[in-house]
Amino acid sequence: MSTQSPASSKGKSKLQEPENLLILASSPHLHTTTSTQSIMWQVVLALLPATAMAIYYFRWPAVVIILTSVITAVLTEAIINRLKGETPTITDGSAVITGLLLALTLPPTFSIGGTILGAVVAIGIGKQLFGGLGYNIFNPALLGRAFLQASFPIGMTTWSVPATLAGSAVDGLSGATPLGLYKFEHALTGYADLFVGNVGGSLGETSALAILIGGIYLLIRRFADWRIPVSYLGGVIVIGGIFWAFSPDQFPDPVFHLLSGGLMLGAFFMATDMVTSPITRLATWIYGIGMALILVIIRLFGGLPEGVMYSILLMNAVTPLLNRYTRPKIFGEVQS
Amino acid sequence: MVKTATFSRGVHPHEYKELTSHKPIEKLPAPESVFIPLQQHIGKPCKPLVAKGDTVTIGQKIGDAEELVTAPVHASISGAVKSIGHFPHPLGGRVEMIHIQNEPPEASSESEILLDRPTDWENASPTDLIRVVREAGIVGMGGAGFPAHVKLNPPPEKPIDTFILNGCECEPYLTADHRMMVENTDEILVGMAIICKILGNCKGYIGIEKNKPDAIQRMQERVSTLNYDFTVVPLDVKYPQGAEKMLIQSVLKRKVPAGGLPLDVGVVVHNVGTTLAIHAAVINGKPVTQRVVTVTGDGLRDPKNILAPIGTPFQDLLNYGGESLSETKQVFMGGPMMGLAQYDLSVPVVKTTSGIVSLHQEPVSAIRQMPCIQCGNCVSACPMNLIPTRLARYTQNQRYTELIDWGVFNCIECGSCAFVCPSAIPLVQWIRVGKNKARQVQKSAS
Numbered sequence: 001m002s003t004q005s006p007a008s009s010k011g012k013s014k015l016q017e018p019e020n021l022l023i024l025a026s027s028p029h030l031h032t033t034t035s036t037q038s039i040m041w042q043v044v045l046a047l048l049p050a051t052a053m054a055i056y057y058f059r060w061p062a063v064v065i066i067l068t069s070v071i072t073a074v075l076t077e078a079i080i081n082r083l084k085g086e087t088p089t090i091t092d093g094s095a096v097i098t099g100l101l102l103a104l105t106l107p108p109t110f111s112i113g114g115t116i117l118g119a120v121v122a123i124g125i126g127k128q129l130f131g132g133l134g135y136n137i138f139n140p141a142l143l144g145r146a147f148l149q150a151s152f153p154i155g156m157t158t159w160s161v162p163a164t165l166a167g168s169a170v171d172g173l174s175g176a177t178p179l180g181l182y183k184f185e186h187a188l189t190g191y192a193d194l195f196v197g198n199v200g201g202s203l204g205e206t207s208a209l210a211i212l213i214g215g216i217y218l219l220i221r222r223f224a225d226w227r228i229p230v231s232y233l234g235g236v237i238v239i240g241g242i243f244w245a246f247s248p249d250q251f252p253d254p255v256f257h258l259l260s261g262g263l264m265l266g267a268f269f270m271a272t273d274m275v276t277s278p279i280t281r282l283a284t285w286i287y288g289i290g291m292a293l294i295l296v297i298i299r300l301f302g303g304l305p306e307g308v309m310y311s312i313l314l315m316n317a318v319t320p321l322l323n324r325y326t327r328p329k330i331f332g333e334v335q336s
Numbered sequence: 337m338v339k340t341a342t343f344s345r346g347v348h349p350h351e352y353k354e355l356t357s358h359k360p361i362e363k364l365p366a367p368e369s370v371f372i373p374l375q376q377h378i379g380k381p382c383k384p385l386v387a388k389g390d391t392v393t394i395g396q397k398i399g400d401a402e403e404l405v406t407a408p409v410h411a412s413i414s415g416a417v418k419s420i421g422h423f424p425h426p427l428g429g430r431v432e433m434i435h436i437q438n439e440p441p442e443a444s445s446e447s448e449i450l451l452d453r454p455t456d457w458e459n460a461s462p463t464d465l466i467r468v469v470r471e472a473g474i475v476g477m478g479g480a481g482f483p484a485h486v487k488l489n490p491p492p493e494k495p496i497d498t499f500i501l502n503g504c505e506c507e508p509y510l511t512a513d514h515r516m517m518v519e520n521t522d523e524i525l526v527g528m529a530i531i532c533k534i535l536g537n538c539k540g541y542i543g544i545e546k547n548k549p550d551a552i553q554r555m556q557e558r559v560s561t562l563n564y565d566f567t568v569v570p571l572d573v574k575y576p577q578g579a580e581k582m583l584i585q586s587v588l589k590r591k592v593p594a595g596g597l598p599l600d601v602g603v604v605v606h607n608v609g610t611t612l613a614i615h616a617a618v619i620n621g622k623p624v625t626q627r628v629v630t631v632t633g634d635g636l637r638d639p640k641n642i643l644a645p646i647g648t649p650f651q652d653l654l655n656y657g658g659e660s661l662s663e664t665k666q667v668f669m670g671g672p673m674m675g676l677a678q679y680d681l682s683v684p685v686v687k688t689t690s691g692i693v694s695l696h697q698e699p700v701s702a703i704r705q706m707p708c709i710q711c712g713n714c715v716s717a718c719p720m721n722l723i724p725t726r727l728a729r730y731t732q733n734q735r736y737t738e739l740i741d742w743g744v745f746n747c748i749e750c751g752s753c754a755f756v757c758p759s760a761i762p763l764v765q766w767i768r769v770g771k772n773k774a775r776q777v778q779k780s781a782s
Contacts, residue, residue, distance in 0.1 A: 022679050023665050025701040026765045028751030029672040029693075030349050030508060036706040036758040092706065134707030134759075225712065279712035279723065323726075330743040331581065331720040332594040 036133075039223050039274075040093030046214035046223075047100055047269060053210040054203035057162035058108040062203050065115050066103040072119035073099030080128040094133050098122050101141035101269060104204025105262060105309070106148070108160050114152050118144040138316045139273045142309050149309070159200040177201045178260040179305040182252055194259035205262040215268030224272035227281065231288025232267045232295075233258060239296045251300060263295065266308035276316040283322035291315045340546055342572035343582040347717045347752040349508050349575055349673065351547065355632050355639040356511040361519055363643045364656055370647030371423050371433040372398060372409050376686040377475040378482045379405035384434055390417045391439075395449035395623055397471070398434055407483045407687075408473045412625040412645035414447070415439040426650070426669040426683040427676060433684070436647070450621030457618050462534045465618060469534075472617030473624045473687070478502060478513075478578070478607030479670055481688040484614065487606070488534050490599045496535045497602045500587055501528055501611055503544040503551065504571060504578030507671025510691040512628040513608035515641045517544065517551035520612055521558045527615035528566060535604055540566040543587050547573045575673060576750040580605045582719050594746050609690070624687055631657040635664040635694030644685050650692055651681040657694075667694045673751045706759035714753035714763055720746050724753035724763040731770030736777045739770050747771065 054062045077095040081088045089095070102122050106115060122144025130136040149156045159177055177200050178189035193199050197207025204211075218224040240257040243250075257263065271277060271291060278284045291311040298307025375381035382399030386392055392411040400408035411434075418435045425431040453468045454460035470485035490496055501524070505513040517524060532538050542559075544552050556568045569587050571577050581592045583605060590601040598605055606614075609627060616622040625646055632639035637658030644653055650667065668675035669689055685692075714724035722743050730739040744767060753763040 022667055022677070022681075023699045023701070024677045024679050025666070025699050026762065026768070027668070027672070027674050027676065027749075028755050028764065029666065029668060029675065029677070029695070029700055030755060031700040031703060031760060032347075032349075032756050032758070034756075034758050035703075035760070036709055036711075039709075039711070039758055132707065134709045274709045274711040277710070279710055279715050279725070323723075327723070327742060328715075328721045330594050330722060330746050331585075332591045332596065332746075333743075334593060 037092045040097060042221060042223050043097050043218065043269070044093055044100065046218045047097070047104070047204075049210035049213045050104060050204040050207060050265065050269075051100065053197055053207040054104060057164060057197060057206060058160070058203055059163045061108045061160075064112065065106055065108070065110060065203060066100065068112050068115045069103035069106070069119045070096055070099035072116045073102070073123050076120050076123040077128070080124060084128075086132075089133060092133065094127075095123055098127065098140045098144075101139075102144045104265060105141065105145045105202045107156060107158055107201075108203055109158055110148075110152075110155055114148055114155055117151070118148040121147045134275055136275060137320070138313055139270050139276045142270055142313055142316075145309055146313060161200050162198055162206070164198055177305065178256075179299065182256070182260070183299075183305040188252070188256065189260070191255060191259060194256070199260075202262060202265075205265045208259050208264045211264040211268055215264070218268065218272070224268065225277065225284055227284045228272045228277060228288050229267040231285050232271055232291050233263070235289040235292025236263065236295060239292055240299075243296070243300060257296070257299070261299075261306045262308040266312055270308075271312050271315075276319060278319050278322045278326070280323055280326045280328055282328070283319070283326040286322055286326070287315050287319065290318070340570045340572050341543075341586040342574055343577070343585045343719060345717055345721070345752075346574040346576060346582070346719050347755050348573070349755060351573075352509045352632070353511050353514070353547065355509070356630050356641055357514055357548070359511075359515070359639070359641055361512075361515050361628055361641045361643050364645070364648065364653065366413055366438055367645065367648045367652050369415070369418065369435060369437045370412050370645055371435050371649065371682075371684040372412065372647040373423075373425055373684060373686055374399045374409060374432045374434070375425075376409060376481060376646070376688065377407040377473075378480070379403065379407070381432065382406060382409055384420050384432070386417050386420075386434065388417055388419055391415070392417060392436060393449050394447070395451075395625060397473075397623070405483055405486055407475045407485075408471065408623075409434075409646075410473055410623040410625050411436055412647050413438050424680045424683045426678060426686060426689065433647075448622075451617055451623055453618060453621050457530060458533070462536070465530060465534050468617050469614055471623065472613065474610060474613045474617060475624075475687050476607060477609035477613060477624075477627060477687055477690070479674070479688050479690055481686075484606065484610055487604060488531065490535075490604070494599045495602060496599060496604055497538050498588060498604075499528065499531050499535055499538050499540050500583060500603060500605045501540070501542045501566075502578055502580070502583055502605050502607045503542055503548070503555075504583060505548070505608075506545060506573075506575045506578040507673050507675070507691070508575075509632050509693050510630045510671045511632075512630045512641055512690050514548045514551055516608050516612055516628055517548070518554055521554050522562070523615045523619075524608060524611050525555075525558055525562060525564055525566070526619060527611035527613075529564065530614055530618050531604070531606060531611065538604075540564070541587050542566055542568045543571050543577075543583050544568065545573045545577055546570045575752065576719060576748070579719065579748055579750055581748070594743070627685065627687060627689065629653060629685055629689050630691035631694075632691065633667075633694040634696050635667070646687060647684045649682050649684055650678065653685065653692055654681065654694060663696050664694050665696055666699055667692065673755065674749065700754075700760070701762070703760040705761055708759055708761060711758060713756040713758065717752040717756045719750060719752065720748060722747060724767065725761070727770060728761065728763045728766035731766045731773065734773070736770070736774045739774050740778070744770050744774055
């Protein structure tokens, strides 16, 4: 450092002042390390056990459908980002979740073209048309699936048995889901097969075990509200249980309800979607029990064997209302 | 393990208290000059009682006002009044201040001016004691700055049965109250006894977060040795445990009504620093001329707890903590959750300066904002049980009627919502804007 005369150093320090400027911001000046992006990727991580089981049971068709759906979802998001002239949002992980969840709800024999269409609808209409992440009313993956169900009623209800059963089954190419078997043939499937997922069904919904591993991880890390699976599954046990208690011959028992169909996947990964589920505690309980009621009614009395998708979509629709009419009591507020 | 008391919801920011929690309070060498703001409290600003060129002595009252809600200010060093003018204030803007240049008094003259006070406080009337508190210029030293004499003189229709000493210090980084509780235990307990005497028949509680085990232990020891009828209540480490309403809920399970004050449930709460100042005034006749400031943060080589004269420029304290200025990105007064960012380090220490935090890290405002994903984390964090994301959205959409209906005025601005928001939305900042706007709308409507 060279020595300077007081006058010049004074002048210099004035000129250099901007280097030492302090940043002004409104408090708080600390922030949690959890970001929206990290939550999304954690959800993807939690879906991996179910994804692995889907590939184990249904082999190459599963790989093809999963990759097609994820890639299409991400591409659709990127194209719409581009059209809207906004910064790309594909790295936030939300499009990957939508693509992956959609794939896991599709039958193993579903067509590639149909999968692409479903993913485009899920992201394009289900999410981006509403304004993108955070603004959609319905779970995008389920909206895409509902679109496919309406467009491809046969493709969406044609099932194959898992590869692990292919040799032993009488008909190795087509099978029915446990719910379908129950509804149309009144046949029950064993709990052990249901629990590990060694049954027919959509790619990722068959293994309750794999879903539980990922789902419990989400609950522990608090990336999903435990009240949702508890109220949804608990509601199904209670409401389904009441019917079963009255007429065990006519209705399936609560355990069968829990383990069959898409209930586990829906309860842990779709109903818990932050964007489309309520934020107040009371609304969350109503939401879960509402889904349970709709699900049991569809399963027991509807034309379809399964009702998870519609139960979640219908309760998604009333979530804004639930949030609005369940304002919690403010600290110290006296009920008037 | 005994179950500790706490309130509902809240957040757990990293504490960073280990930087200074074990460091004894150091007395700052007298600064060259001090700037005493005529407003360091909630209420009317003081008028100067001295003029340029006057000689002042430490403890001399140099500013006061007539109104009830105000607090006089005193010379914190002996010297000459160099000027009276507007200088930058740590709460923002420029405020009238008295600039005193340090000149050690001649040996013959009085070295310190003390307050006129009753010789035996135990037999003094509450009115006399309140007068001493007022003359000492004591305000809420935890950060609120509300004049203590007003708080200690509740209207007769609001009987007080409980006093709570607030030793939570729930803000990260700050350890000033902690050190005072460990080092000045007896004085604080006398201060509490004085407060209870002023308030009349009331039960005393000491609320301390359990991350200060030495303070809890020391308080418990001295309370039983000195035979005080006070209860030490260890509290969960959770922010904002030290917010008055939360503390009262934790300690007493009483809920201050929405829009109400602690005295509505028969409680007065004072911070450790305030209680110690009451002791200093009533027992030693010393007005508020100094306070303990935690000078800390990763922007400093040697973080410390410093006893500094009121009016000392922040820069002097930061230098004493061995600052390497060039890398500092942010400096705030107070803790990082509710503290105020500073842009000019010539601002003086005021009665409410509990800490000066200097940081190198990138500011929160630099984190990329994402849309609200309705995760509800802010709802789970809000100690007042509000819906922060909704309040922010109502503000953005200028829907002030709904904003008021959803309880915006209940927000205590603790910042818990903005702290937990994964999308880094400045929720409490939006709510502050909303409060202001809603107040304007209310005013123009009436």
